[in-house]
Amino acid sequence: MTAPAKNQVIVLQPGYSHEDENDETAMRANCTCTLIRCRDGQNIIVDTMTAWDGDLLQSLLRHQGLEVEDIHVVVCTHGHSDHIGCNYLFKKARIHMVGACASNRDLYFDHLSSGDINEKKQLDTNGEVVVKRTPGHTLSCVSVIVQSTQLGGTVGIAGDLFERREDVEDDSIWRNAGSEDENSQRVERSKMGLLCDHIVPGHGPMFSLTTEMRVKLKRDAELS
Numbered sequence: 001m002t003a004p005a006k007n008q009v010i011v012l013q014p015g016y017s018h019e020d021e022n023d024e025t026a027m028r029a030n031c032t033c034t035l036i037r038c039r040d041g042q043n044i045i046v047d048t049m050t051a052w053d054g055d056l057l058q059s060l061l062r063h064q065g066l067e068v069e070d071i072h073v074v075v076c077t078h079g080h081s082d083h084i085g086c087n088y089l090f091k092k093a094r095i096h097m098v099g100a101c102a103s104n105r106d107l108y109f110d111h112l113s114s115g116d117i118n119e120k121k122q123l124d125t126n127g128e129v130v131v132k133r134t135p136g137h138t139l140s141c142v143s144v145i146v147q148s149t150q151l152g153g154t155v156g157i158a159g160d161l162f163e164r165r166e167d168v169e170d171d172s173i174w175r176n177a178g179s180e181d182e183n184s185q186r187v188e189r190s191k192m193g194l195l196c197d198h199i200v201p202g203h204g205p206m207f208s209l210t211t212e213m214r215v216k217l218k219r220d221a222e223l224s
């Protein structure tokens, strides 16, 4: 299979999160699952849904002409069960990252451990696809930043740093989804807003950032 001319970011399945219809004390949630087809020929999957989604995920990949063996890298933005459930499918991947923790089988790598919040781990050979820490929702959260995409800009696959587009206007959405450090999350949201043209949030479809959204994110960060 030939590699694409630009890095392709493909949302395989947009995530969701909402109150359960029958039990107002319970939530229904599944993550946004994203495929990156790098122009160096590597395929990266970001967030693998729940453990019950194996058949679905394999069929979504087949729609892209891929099998589970064609995935080179697995990144889970954090360790919650709806973001890691199908990691087991990708036994040929050279690296599984769960938050900032990187492994292959029983071998654990020393990645993103410098203590520098801006340290980046390069995933492709061109240096256009990197992982960095974006703590907030959990302290170990990471985002994948993809430059030179088919969309004509930079895409941040941000996990639950952003719950969905509406949480830029209404910050109760991401705060109610749980945050281990709200101040850090505000700062990282604003940094990602400046770095990226488009965001893939943890539980909704991809969205584009407007100037007004960046201003709002910056103002929120300055208040924290």
Ligand SMILES: [Zn+2]
Pocket (backbone or CB within 6 Å): 031, 080, 082, 083, 160, 202, 203
């Ligand atoms: Zn989540």
